[in-house]
Amino acid sequence: GQRWLTPPRSAIAMSLLLRPESLSEAGAGALAVVGALAVAEALENRGVRAWVKWPNDVILPEGKVAGVLVETEWLGEHLEHAILGIGINVRPRSAPRENLDFPATCVEQSVGGRVDRIDLLLAVLGRLEAWLGQLGSRDLMRAWEARLAYLGQHVTVFGPGVEMTGRLAGVTPKGQLRLALPSGETLTVGAGGLSLRPIDTSGKWATLSTAAPEGRGKASGRTRR
Template identity: 35%
Template sequence: MGKIKWERSFPSQVYTKWAGKSVYYYKSINSTNVKAHELAAQGARHGSVVLADKQTAGRGRRGRQWDSPPGENLYFTLLLYPKLPARKASMLTLVMALAVGKALGEVTGHEIWIKWPNDMVLNGKKVAGILTEMQARNDEIDHVIIGVGVNVARREFEGELAEKATSLENEVENQVTREALLAGILEHFEILYEMFCLKGNMRDLRQAYESYLINKGRQVLVLDPTGEFAGIALGINDTGELQVQLKDGTVQSVYAGEVSVRGVYGYV
């Protein structure tokens, strides 16, 4: 796949009302999330997108580095100004995951899964990740940024990544352009976001989200700062928390925060 060309006409190619109508493109940048925070402070509009062909300091959940080589993947951050309490911001990760799942399914023709809360899975391996951050004032959201990284054309993965990461190029026969993928994600997200904002929870999106949830019905191992426990993932509740049934039959709600969830015997 050739290097992406973010033409100035791209916003007009996205069939949305506001998502992606302002695009800030950088050939190389430290992090699209960092830049999105800066743009928010400068008054960038709701739905603005920060795109990069390369990130020098990309990161994922819990400060992990997100490997971001040039010209191979899709890196973007979406800036939002939701009128919601700060405690609801984490649910936007799930909304974006659902949008990415729908768009990936359309452009690849393959079955796409979500590993709660923020990993996208193709053929048992991670193909994309999502990182949501926010700034708040008096417990109200000032702005939210949602960073998305999709492995599109990368062929080689080293070390630990070789066992659990993949790319569209490695798994899909048809060529996927990053322009088409980004447009699809933004179009789906705008619809899902507006549905989410009507009630401020996942109630109306819960069934759709769970249809992508690879953890559902499986044994999972929950790792948090206080220890770990195993159980069966039942799905999510209306606030996006993973519901895990323990051996004694009780159900534990797991909040994304600093928690990691994986399969008992591997990544999923």
């Protein structure tokens, strides 16, 4: 697996054990969305505009500031528990600088000053509590798509043995990506083991612009060899 190294007192790194009374597989798939939204909204309350990069990152114009991971344990169709892991780069030394396929940044760099980690943690937990009661709701979907990075732009979705390029058309309630292909077909892509990058990386890393980059009018899909 992957390794994450966090210098002491430089970031927020937490795991929450959730035991929902009733949660479908679709609802469990949205837990990462809830975590990312909670972080984005907590940052926005501090004057930092943030976006959610599918499937589980929070990004600022300068790069990635937070990541969310979910592990679930099922007994048949019953969810025994879920572990929601959230990591937020707060201090500059928490943002790695080397061996990255996507640039990293931190909260303090964006706000231009000191940030109290406990205050930020409490803000994230407050937004989590608000959204956990709305799993599967239209309000959750609207809030997610309102902060979905690269919506309407051409992106590359890649992972082990696969690479697809198309226009990011939105997301599904299960947390899947909707990728519009040049054939007119819209492909639904699950999050397992996949990452996303914008095709045009000449500007800032986070934008809500729906204008396709010039010269990128066609999308394609191919398998890596």
